[in-house]
Amino acid sequence: MEQGIAARLRMYRQAAGLTQGELAGRIGANTQQIHRYETGAGRIPAAQLFQIATALALPLAAFFEAPPDTPPPEDTLMRDTRIVAALLRELSKQERQAVIKLVEAMARPR
Numbered sequence: 623m624e625q626g627i628a629a630r631l632r633m634y635r636q637a638a639g640l641t642q643g644e645l646a647g648r649i650g651a652n653t654q655q656i657h658r659y660e661t662g663a664g665r666i667p668a669a670q671l672f673q674i675a676t677a678l679a680l681p682l683a684a685f686f687e688a689p690p691d692t693p694p695p696e697d698t699l700m701r702d703t704r705i706v707a708a709l710l711r712e713l714s715k716q717e718r719q720a721v722i723k724l725v726e727a728m729a730r731p732r
Contacts, residue, residue: 627671627685634678634685635660639708640676645713648677 634647635656642656649670658664659674666674675682710718 625662627666628660630685631656631666632660634680637704638678640678645654645674645677649673731732 635642638645639646642660643653645651646653651670652674655664659666659670669686671685672682675684709719713721
C-alpha cells in the first residue's frame with residue numbers, strides 16, 4: 623500500500639507542475655523528505671499526508687483510490703496542461719510565443 627501512495631504522490635505532484643522542492647516548501651518539509659516519500663523509502667505520517675493533499679488541492683482519499691498509473695480520463699488534459707505550463711515558464715517570451723504558434727499550427731484542421 624505504501625508504494626501505491628508513493629506513486630500517487632509523485633503523479634499528483636508532477637500533475638500540479640511542482641518540483642519536489644516546491645512541494646516541500648509548501649508543507650514546511652525538505653526536498654529529501656519528499657524524495658523519500660515518493661520512492662517509498664520513508665513512510666508518510668498521516669499529518670504530513672494531509673498537508674500534502676492540502677498543498678496539492680486534493681482530497682486525502684485521492685492517495686488511496688485509483689491505481690497510480692491510471693489518472694482519471696478527465697484529469698489527463700489538465701495534467702498535460704500543467705506540465706506544459708511549467709515548461710513554458712522556463713522559456714523566454716519569444717520562445718513561448720514560438721511554441722504557441724507551433725501548437726496553433728498543429729491544432730488547425732487539415
